[in-house]
Amino acid sequence: MSGAALRTRTQPTAAWREIQAPVQERREAVVLEMRRVVTADQPLIEQVSSHLLQIRGKMFRPTLALLASETAETPDERVVTLAAVLELMHLASLVHDDSVDHSALRRGLPTVNSLFSHQVSVIMGDFLYSRALEALVSLGDLDLMRVLTHVSTQLTIGEMRQLAAVDTLAFTVEDYDMLIQAKTASLLSAACETGAMCGAIQHRRALRLYGERLGMAFQVADDILDYTETASVTGKPSGLDLKEHKVTLPLIAALPRLSRSDRGVVDALFAMDAPGDAQVAEVVALVARHGGIDDARRRGEQFAREAEDALDRLPDTQARTALADAILYVMDRRS
């Protein structure tokens, strides 16, 4: 059903609320667990934690873990702590990303670096990550630890690749794939894999693959949004990646098709310290006109199909339907 929907777009996309409906109760338990895990007897930490738990988003990774755990009959109570660990790891990486990027807003609220300081955000990211690991250790499962410490290294390698990718117009599709695999797909994949390890171990491989392909599709969709959506919807200025000289799939796809003079326009933007809105808009238009956005969409859809295929072997449960709907959600999201 959802496969047909993906291919023809005749079905309306499921709202996020519906996707997480099968695990609603546990999802609330995850929020409580997150609060418990980050509690510390230090006023500044308490203050930053409250702020962070308030800017919490849709809890995509915990929801995936909970759904993965419920694809079999025997979901395991440990998944609540696991899901809290996943969201805290994600939150820790966001806090450091915002600090590294000097971002002022996250989900419409001030970032830790802007509201407190750069110092506080570095330390707070470390704190969240350490506490998450302590909670993970308390589950007493070496396999879970193996998967999640590995992913955590992948996230940092992804960040480093991201830094190295700035100002690099020679960045290839393969480079891009390696970047988004490390930066985004690794954690979504681990959320699904470790979710499966809590009660649906027989689906571990399938769910790991599903999560990985979903993650690739997710990041491609995100990078397309930067070329297509305006500030009022994403909460960040359109073309921000270009402003920051970040090379993503739409540009990579368009570059080889540019005339010498059009290529000169791109080069000029990348030579400017702070490109203006007009320069950015011109390059966005060039990328669109030369099929960069269409190409990126096709590649995103390919990843989405692979995510769907990975679900084929799972039993037909509410959780599986929700996971399939999550693919559509990722492809259609506007923020």
Add this chain to the structure above:
Amino acid sequence: MSGAALRTRTQPTAAWREIQAPVQERREAVVLEMRRVVTADQPLIEQVSSHLLQIRGKMFRPTLALLASETAETPDERVVTLAAVLELMHLASLVHDDSVDHSALRRGLPTVNSLFSHQVSVIMGDFLYSRALEALVSLGDLDLMRVLTHVSTQLTIGEMRQLAAVDTLAFTVEDYDMLIQAKTASLLSAACETGAMCGAIQHRRALRLYGERLGMAFQVADDILDYTETASVTGKPSGLDLKEHKVTLPLIAALPRLSRSDRGVVDALFAMDAPGDAQVAEVVALVARHGGIDDARRRGEQFAREAEDALDRLPDTQARTALADAILYVMDRRS
């Protein structure tokens, strides 16, 4: 023997080279293990790693772990990886500290934030820590993980306390103890405890206590140096803590004894955004004149005696002698 030496100072302090002599061979294996653990297929990471492994200091924490492991007859091969993990955790926290403090030099060489960038140092600290944890997980010992993830949280809480301690002349000795316990003693204690857990498990409690008291003595000695040594010896300007409005034990001890006008001098320094060398020198002199440094020394010696006492129950081995000598080394070091 070393106890008498500590009390009377008639024996020359053991050189660091002698302290680590009993574990010299394994110490070299630890360096190789550190290289293995931080290897990554990413050029920027390789570049920063090489720089970091080059500014490696005396490997205090690995040496303590190796010595602790050798206090019994059955040292365990896992201690080499454990020791590498400890040093990498320490290195990760130094990289983030330097970034948070905007420090330019570490052990006489440029910091990651000054040589590369702030961004690179945040990500690299995360990378080192993640890789260290992956290596730790590979040892397959939940107890080791429990101790070290807990310590890693303590380190971040210590950093947060440190931030909160800036500009706080109301900081008490108890606040200071909590700060240095979290920031410094926790990791030295864990180095000794986890070292013991690799082959000398019967001495786990004694060595944990030894490491903790040694760590307290170590940090007190460090904070005294800031009031007593000049740039040529420490590699950092004397009085740097005061310049940065950091309240440490010598000042805390002196404050209640200051006359109203002397207190005014301290308040004035803390009200200045960037106190000059003259202001700093004046407060350093005030602290010394009012016995702040002597008081701090007495407290440091108390911690050192407690560290020695903790070694009482250990069998008389080369490793135990080296651990006792390490106390003297910490008390007498000039850098």
